[in-house]
Amino acid sequence: MKIALIMVKSKVYAFKNRSMFFNKMSDSLTLGMLHAIIKNAFEDIEIELYDETVEIVKKEDIDADLIGISAITPCINRAYEYARYFKNKNKTVFIGGVHATLNPDEVKKHCDSVVVGLANETLPALIKDFCEGKLQDIYCQSSGMSFENMVFPTRNIYEAKSFFGDELNMVQATFGCMNMCGFCVQPYVCLGHHKRPVQDVVKEISQIQDGYVEFYDPNLAKDKDYLKELCKALIPLKKKWFAPMTISVCYDDELLSLLSKAGCCEVLIGFESVSQESVKSINKKFNTVEDYKNCVKKLHDNNIKVMGSFVLGLDGDDGNSFKKILDFVNEAHIDFVRYTINTPYPGTPYFEELKRQNRIINTCWDFYDCRHCVIQPALMTKEELEKGYDYLWHKTYSLKNVIKRLNYNQSKLKFLKQVIINFVFGVVYNRMMFKKYY
Numbered sequence: 001m002k003i004a005l006i007m008v009k010s011k012v013y014a015f016k017n018r019s020m021f022f023n024k025m026s027d028s029l030t031l032g033m034l035h036a037i038i039k040n041a042f043e044d045i046e047i048e049l050y051d052e053t054v055e056i057v058k059k060e061d062i063d064a065d066l067i068g069i070s071a072i073t074p075c076i077n078r079a080y081e082y083a084r085y086f087k088n089k090n091k092t093v094f095i096g097g098v099h100a101t102l103n104p105d106e107v108k109k110h111c112d113s114v115v116v117g118l119a120n121e122t123l124p125a126l127i128k129d130f131c132e133g134k135l136q137d138i139y140c141q142s143s144g145m146s147f148e149n150m151v152f153p154t155r156n157i158y159e160a161k162s163f164f165g166d167e168l169n170m171v172q173a174t175f176g177c178m179n180m181c182g183f184c185v186q187p188y189v190c191l192g193h194h195k196r197p198v199q200d201v202v203k204e205i206s207q208i209q210d211g212y213v214e215f216y217d218p219n220l221a222k223d224k225d226y227l228k229e230l231c232k233a234l235i236p237l238k239k240k241w242f243a244p245m246t247i248s249v250c251y252d253d254e255l256l257s258l259l260s261k262a263g264c265c266e267v268l269i270g271f272e273s274v275s276q277e278s279v280k281s282i283n284k285k286f287n288t289v290e291d292y293k294n295c296v297k298k299l300h301d302n303n304i305k306v307m308g309s310f311v312l313g314l315d316g317d318d319g320n321s322f323k324k325i326l327d328f329v330n331e332a333h334i335d336f337v338r339y340t341i342n343t344p345y346p347g348t349p350y351f352e353e354l355k356r357q358n359r360i361i362n363t364c365w366d367f368y369d370c371r372h373c374v375i376q377p378a379l380m381t382k383e384e385l386e387k388g389y390d391y392l393w394h395k396t397y398s399l400k401n402v403i404k405r406l407n408y409n410q411s412k413l414k415f416l417k418q419v420i421i422n423f424v425f426g427v428v429y430n431r432m433m434f435k436k437y438y
């Protein structure tokens with residue numbers, strides 16, 4: 001019995017066209033996790049993995065009894081193309097991932113079976129049913145799924161495929177987030193917020209050889225007591241690590257100090273907007289714009305770098321917002337900055353609300369990559385928003401602004417090193433982001 005698992009790329013954000021070494025860097029834990037789930041349940045199943053984000057996949061060369069495809073929304077149409085091809089060859093095809101979780105009925109039209117939510121328990125059930133000739137249409141994560149003793153991902157799957165990816169160094173301690181920010185899919189992807197036992201996470205991390213670990217949690221700070229416990233347990237491991245959080249950590253001095261002691265050296269913070277009106281429009285109540293600069297300073301004082309994320313085109317944003325954001329990221333000294341265009345994901349209440357308001361202007365999921373405007377913004381045109389997005393990515397990483405942003409560094413050597421890294425990142429990333437693929 002052989003299973004092929006394919007992770008598809010999107011059409012407009014094509015990794016194989018990424019600049020220089022970026023086109024060979026694996027970013028995802030998905031295939032490593034699915035591989036481990038299958039191997040843990042069935043010793044004798046042969047698994048082939050294909051990841052279009054790091055390799056050119058020729059579907060004609062793939063031959064397996066079962067074909068599983070992983071796709072997020074901007075990649076789903078490509079998943080459908082693959083499914084059509086394999087179904088025409090009389091293969092059984094199943095699809096999982098965020099889009100399938102949010103839109104199982106749509107996805108089912110294109111394949112034999114859909115996996116909704118986390119696959120730890122459902123994937124083994126699907127394979128067993130297939131072997132017994134009783135495959136079901138949909139497999140849903142159960143509300144009682146256990147987060148204890150979860151299988152560890154297979155970490156060497158990219159050894160031969162990826163330039164840097166000898167070992168996957170990502171880990172997930174918590175799943176989902178119930179902060180209910182309007183634009184976010186996390187409240188709907190895995191039936192709530194779940195925490196693995198701290199000792200399981202620490203055991204998994206201690207097996208990672210890399211000294212640097214990336215948490216792929218949507219928001220590691222959702223439960224502060226849990227995070228404190230995790231930090232205490234991580235101190236002896238002496239790893240450096242990165243994790244997405246919210247600015248709420250900045251209001252807890254004990255937590256900030258623990259993060260620093262535990263090796264946290266960079267956090268991703270969703271500031272989203274510098275307009276309190278916009279922040280309110282997406283229900284991100286705990287983001288108080290007037291505190292932002294002080295919050296960044298507190299993180300810096302604890303030797304933690306800040307990757308700031310901004311969503312452009314929210315309902316309080318107009319044509320003047322872009323310059324305000326640029327000034328803010330410079331003045332607040334945000335180390336790395338990411339911009340996305342406000343994108344309501346199909347299958348969420350936010351998408352339904354904008355549809356009700358007749359503001360969805362593009363329903364081709366290929367463009368739901370946060371780089372294209374797919375809705376009618378409230379206070380500007382689609383063109384203004386896409387131009388503003390382009391302006392911010394380019395201006396933020398101009399040498400002049402990189403220097404302005406990073407001049408908070410006290411040591412000259414550190415400052416110079418950070419400027420070079422930041423500027424090179426900007427050049428490479430901008431080349432990749434603004435390539436036209438269509």
Ligand code: B12
Nearest residue numbers: 010013029030033068069070072073096097118119369370
């Ligand atoms: C790593 C990552 C990336 C990587 C690669 C992602 C990829 N697949 O192409 C990079 C950095 C390139 C990236 C880019 C983007 N990403 Co991203 N990314 C992530 C992140 C942080 C972790 C994904 C991961 O590895 N998780 C760990 C694995 C183990 O979990 P998993 O993928 O969910 O898989 C489990 C289940 O979903 C299921 N499953 C998944 N696939 C399959 C397939 C089968 C067959 C089965 C049975 C089960 C199954 O089983 C798995 C085990 O339980 C998530 C956020 C998060 N914390 O989940 C966002 C996330 C997936 N990204 C998202 C988005 C929006 C983007 C961008 C559009 C945003 C942007 N502008 O940067 C781009 C678009 C990329 C593109 N292809 O066009 C959204 C997806 C929303 C959606 N509706 O699809 C997410 C959920 C973030 C969010 N907004 O909350 N991303």
Ligand code: SF4
Nearest residue numbers: 177179180181184218
């Ligand atoms: S805090 Fe972050 S992960 Fe949680 S719902 Fe809001 S945007 Fe999503």
